[in-house]
Structures are given as C-alpha cells and as structure tokens.
Amino acid sequence: MKSSILVVAISGLLTGAFPPEMMAMFSDIEARQVPSTDAAQKLSRDRTNCGPTPCSGFNAKEQLVSTSGQNAYASPKAGQIRGPCPGLNAAANHGYLSRSGVTTIPETIAGLSAAFGMSPELSAFLAAYAVIFVGNPLLGTWSIGGPPPSSILTGGLLGGAQGISYSHNVYEGDASIGRKDAYLNNGDAHSLDIKRFTEVYALGLKDDRYTLDMFAQDFLKKSQQSIATNPYYFAAPFSGTLVAPVAYNFVINLMSNHSASEPSGYLDGYNFKQFFGVSGDYPNFKWLKGQERIPENWYRRPSTNQYGIANGFLDFATNFAAYPDSLKLGGNTNGVNTYVGVNLSDLTGGAYNADDLLSLKTGKAACFYAQLAQVLVPDAALPLVGELAAILRLVNKWIKPITGSWDCPFIGQYDQTLFNQFPGYKYRPKGPATNYMKQ
Template identity: 40%
Template sequence: MKAFGMGFDLATFLAVYGAIFDGDLTSYSIGGPALSLLGLGSLLGEPQGLSGSHNKYEGDLSPIHGDLYQYGNNLPRVSQFAALYKLGQENGDSVDLDVLTEFRLQRFEQSVAENPYFFFAPFSGTIVNPAAYTFIYRFMANKSAENPEGVLDGETLKSFYAVTGNYPDFTITPGHERFPDNWYKRNLVDYYTIPYFQEDLLAMNLQHLQFLSVGGNTGTTNSFVGVEPADLTNGVFNATNLLEGNNAFCFGTELILQMAPDLLSGLFHDITQALGMLTSAVNDTTLGLNCPQLTSIDKTKFNKFPGYTKLKPNGVYKA
C-alpha cells in the first residue's frame, strides 16, 4: 500500500488479518483461490480471498458495492456511486471526510431499509467498514503543497472506480480502475497510520452513534436491533465508554479475538497457529492503547440475526 501512503502498522495488521481469514496464513487473493492456497493439508477448504470473506473481513454497507441480500450480488452499484458523487458536488466538488461520513449514514439507513439480512458485524462493521470510507479520502485525494491533506474531486473519484459518463448516467467498468493523471499520494513523512485512523473512527462515531450499533435486521427490512455492548461483553464495554479515547478501536479488534475460534474452526484442521498469529497481531496493534481487557463475549446475542446465522464457517452464505 506504499503507492497510497498507508502506514506500516496499519498495512501489516490488515495483511496478517487477511492472510489468516482469507488465505494460507502467508498470502491471500482479491477474489477466488490463488494457486498458492490450494492443496494445503492444514486447510479444510479453499480460501476464496476477499470475495469469500463476508463478515470476517468484508461486510454489508460498502460505499460502492451493494449488499448481497439487497441486490442479489455485491457488484459495484452506479446508484451508490452517483449518490456519493452528488454529495461531493454539493460540497464544492470535494469528497472529504464530512461528505463520506454523511454518505456512510445514508448507506447505513439504506441497508436497514432494503436488506432484510443486513448484519453489522463486530469487526467488519465497527473497524473495516469505517476504514472503507475514510480510505477513500485519505488515500485517493490528490495531495499538493497547497493542500497536503488532499482534494478529492469528482473526476479523480471516477478514475479510481473505473466510472465514465456524466451524473447521473454513469457506467462502471470493473477492471479499468486506474490512478488519475497528475495525481500525488501522501507525503512520505505523513503515512496514514493506526493512530490517524483511530482519530477518524472516533470523529465518525461521535457524529452518528449508529456506527457503534453491532447488530442487524431480523429477517425483514426496517427491523434493525442492536446488541447492547455491555450485554455482549459482560460489562467490559458499554455505550458510554465506547466513545472514550481508543475504546471503539479496542472494542472492534478485541471482539475478533473472541469470534476467531468459531470462524477459524471452519477454515483449518488445527487453529493453533492461526489463532496465535491473530492474537499477536491484535496485541501489537493495541499495544499502548490501555484497552479494557475482554476475555469472553456472549455470542448467543447474534443468533437472532439471519445475516449472521446464514453464514457457513468459511464465510460463504448458505443457499
């Protein structure tokens, strides 16, 4: 991710996490099983890369890709791109973090209203999903001496998403994404690191408390029910302390450790190595954050959500 300016700490954590849940512990593909992932005796099946990582890495509420049970697939949606583009135009042809926060709220409300199986998962919802939005601005914005944080205008956004045409009659051509002409990444001394991301995460959460609502629809649209953090974590986290300091980030990363044994048992014959790698990665990531220590969660709180229960252990939806 050097081409975009991602910090070593953030890049390392995401790479290790992806290799554990979507690969062979050392690598993973964007979509489908890579040759290096096949025929490994320690694996129960064939890891499908990011395309098979639903609720483990990827999840509902993507900025540009649709929810599976909203459209029947998770392909890029012109309507969603157009909605983001419109917000940017109303902001002076600038897609910044305020625009992306507003757009994320729109997508949250849209998923609740249109996806009966919408599930806002513990890690992919509270950590990966906000990153999907903040990364758009933090990495795609064109940097300059006059605008070191970057300016992300409509034409730059279209180039990164392989979009052609004029609003609202856009066309998306997957596989044609490219860096825009005369585009400059983040300064070498200003890589986007985990502390930067934590600041963006907290800012989003303070504006819209829905972004901390682990939970989902219960089989019909507009049936969203959240899980009380205190009930889920035996009181370690609650609605108040999640808005303090680094606790929201701690909440998301520590939850995945508690979910990991169930998820990994569907991927590996022996989860010891994978769980050890994940524990080490989480510990390295949260070092010095003074995170409340989460030792167990009540996973039965998720049983009411078909978006959770319809998943096979390997992250593929049951028919």
C-alpha cells in the same frame, strides 16, 4: 481548526503504536470533554482531507506516485483476481501489490505505503486479519478478491481461503459506499453498483470536491437505507462496525490529490472516478470492471503524515460522535425496519461497552479490535494444529502490537449467541469457484 480537540475521546489509544508527534498532539486530552453532537459535527466539517491531523508541506518528488515502468497500469488478465476494494484493485493494477491479486503481509505493507501513504501498522493489521480469517495462514497469503486456485489444498479459517470478495460478515459488510448489500444482490457485494456510485458522486458535484463529513453523512444514510430495504441487514463487530464505515474515510484520506496550494489534499470527481474504475460523465457512468487506476500525476499524502491506526480511530470517533445513529452493531430481526442493537457489554462479558466505540472516551477501540481477532480464532472453526500455531504467530506479530503496552481489558466471555436473533448473521453467500476478471 484545532485538530487536537478531536482527540478528546481517545485517551486510552495513546500507546506504543503511535508516533511521538501524535502523542504530543494528545497531551491535553485528559482535560477535555467529549464533544456534544453539534460540536462533533463542526469538528467533522472542519477536518481536512488528511483527516484530523492536517498535512503540512508538500514535497512533489516524495509524494508523486509512479504510474510508469513497473508501476504502469495494466488491466487484470484472465486469472488475475480483483475484488470489492478499489484501493487494493488499483494497487494491483499498478503492480504495488502482486498483479495476480494474491498477496502477503509484507507486500501489503510496502505496496500500500508507496501507493497511498497508509502506515505499516494499519496495513499489517488489515492484512493480518485477512490472512487469518479469509486467507491462508500457513502460506501467509490472502486474496484481494475470490479464492486463488491453490485454496483447494489448504483451509483458511472461515470458508477455505475464500479471499475478501465472498467474506460477508467476516470482512465484507452491508451499507457500503458503492457495493450493494450481499443479500440484495445474490451474494455479490464486490461489484460496483453504478447507480450507487452516481448517487455518491452527486454529493460533490457542486464544488467538485468530496470531504470526510460528506462521507460520514453518507454512511449514516446508507445504513438507514439498508435497514429499510434489506431484511438480512447485519452489522457484525469487525465487518459492519469497523471495515464498512472506515472505507468511507479511506476514500478521502487515501485517494485525495495533494499539491503545494492544498497540502492536505482534495478529491475531485475525476480522480474519484479513476480510483473507482468509472468512465463517462455524470450521470452517464460505466463501471470498467476491475480497471481501477491510480491517476496520472497524482500525489499521495506525505510520508510524514501517513494514515495509521491513530488517524483511523480519530476519524472513526469523530464520525460516530457527530452522527451517533451511524454506529450499528446488530441487525434486522424480522424483515426490514426491525433493527435491534446488541449491547457490547453483553457481547464481551462486560470487558467493553458502547462508549468505547461511540465516543472512544477511554480509547479502548483499538484494544477491542485486537482482542476480537483473538477471541474469534478458536471459535471460527477447528483449525488444524499447524494452522493454529501459524495463526497465533500472526496475531502476536501483527495484531497484538497495535495496542502497544496498553493494558487492554481481556474478553473472557464472548457471547455470539446474541447474534442468533439476526437472520443476516448466518447468511454466508458463496461465490463462483473462480472470481477472476476477464478482459
């Protein structure tokens, strides 16, 4: 498969943050056309589990992820926090992140690189968003689940250093792989729904293999299900349009096992269950709450092809080009099956339009998400002066650099009133004061 064809759509992404080898891969971009849906579906099917850039070569020593010594598995103790993200939970259970479940940006960068081969700029971007919007900008910390005890002392922009568990519409969104929509589950969108997991597990039963294309289709199905069952279904720009769909790509790109015979990796049912903390045999599964694990003798993607922002947006673009109906920005307006989409150009005062996300033709998606963080900051709350300065430092250090020297369109006007038509927009479930896993 010629993976370079995939990049048709992302010319504008090719700047500072991307490594030279990826830049080289994109050299013929300008000459190519945006693929038709059929062509994009073929590209989607042809992708390896390393994403659009196959992984070449296998280095057992470099890729083996330690699960012993300081990285030995331990279930969370009372007081240790776990949340909606199986990747983060597994990393914390093996000490790649603080076992407490409260972490920092530098620790996230180091931990996710060692455990999964996630690139520093992608980890930093995701972690910085968490610190700014659901964490503690003054301390530079964020929680992978519910609020840490210290959050009573400090703010956090949206809801008091809430952590990601109850960050609905801020970080956590509807139509997830294994978690129910918050509104349909009394606000709980962090617990694995075993029925949902069993359904997604069934997709790979035949060959005991899971692929990016399978999961791209599953996200389309989940979005349609949410629209048909959740009157509060809402896809916000960050949580719904980026985080929820991209998590599907994370399963394949970051949880696949690698070997000399399959250097681009494969995900089988056993490892899928291990990472999601699931025991039992199909279809009799049980979720072991907070006990997500990195499997023994598991080899992550190679450091020569870490999963970064460029890879991430290529998968994002391929999925939406292949299954355009899965791109949602908007929600149900008046009960189920009343989905209305918001025009991105109206939302951003003309700075960005849907093509920038759907086809990434001009490659402005990274710009859009980097800008979004900046427009949401002053709007989100009235941070204290000290907090605001800390937030701006975080934006400058970790978020702005992802677009390198590219001249990103500036969002002069961000019209959030367009979201007022969606009842789900204002839905902000609050979790229990402590969301700690118990033995």
